[in-house]
Amino acid sequence: MRIVLVGPPGAGKGTQAAYLAKNLAIPHISTGDLFRANISQGTELGLRAKGYMDAGQLVPDEVTIGMARDRMNQPDAENGFLLDGFPRNVAQAEALDEALQADGVKLDAVLDLEVPEDEVVKRIAGRRICRNDSSHVFHVTYSRPKQDGVCDVCGGELYQRDDDSEDTVRKRLEVYHTQTEPIIDYYKAQGLVVTISALGKVAEVTGRAMDALERSS
Known part of the structure; x- marks a missing residue:
């Protein structure tokens, strides 16, 4: 299956993408991984992206789309893929459609993860990260440490990242x-959207x- 995963920040896209890709035996293609791989490998697209990023500028859609297209054409994606974090806007969605059409394939589904806005804020603003090891993550509601402000694993100080503050989360929403949600209507017009809680x-x-994707196929 060829799937686009969409949802607000805090919806759990990264977590679900990993599980779904494993269950469906298709690669999980995330924008962050694409950028890191291309930059570390020194590809032409990676060097172009790095130039924009070093200058504090947004990477043009054509560069991002080029990276995604290269990745989707690799052998392990022959039977499908799961896109996470791309497309981010309607222009990218249109360009993706054109690229897929040129390659003689098309999307099978767009999985929309639906989460109430207040829950998104609660999920992200409640996160606390260990200063010693960022992989040690706790939550003031869902995964409380035994001692407030102290990591259960190593005893390090727990803190709230600046981009996890409520004000920042609401700005990200x-x-x-404004930018990403319109692609849901774009794909609804094609009959591709599957929405789940x-x-x-x-x-x-x-x-x-998995049930929703099976019904849509």
């Missing part, structure tokens, strides 16, 4: 509603997603 345990959401 505004950007999502992203509330509940990870396994429950994954099961819900």
Whole structure:
């Protein structure tokens, strides 16, 4: 299957993408991974992207699309892929359609993870990260440390990242509603959107997603 995963920040896209890609035996293609791989490998697109990033500028859509297209044409993606973080706007969605059409394939589904805005804020603003090891993550509601402000694993100080503050989260949501959410209507017009609730345990959401994708195929 060829799938685009969409949803607001805090919807659990990265977590669900990993599980779904494994269950469907297709590669998980994230924008962040594309940029890191191309830059570290020194590809032409990676060097172009780095030039824009070093100058504090946005990387043009054509560069991002070029990276995505190269990745989607690799052998492990022959039977499908799951795109996470791309496309981010309607222009990218249109360009993706053109690229897929040129390659003689098309999307099978757009999985929309639906989460109430207040829950998004609660999820992200409640995160606390260990200063000693950023992989040690806690939550003031869902995964409380035994001692407030102290990492259970190593005893390091827990803190809230600046981009996890409530004000920042709400600004990120505004950007999502303005730039990315319109692609849902774009894909609805093609009959591709499958919307599920992203509330509940990870396994429950994954099961819900797999059922929805199976019904849509």
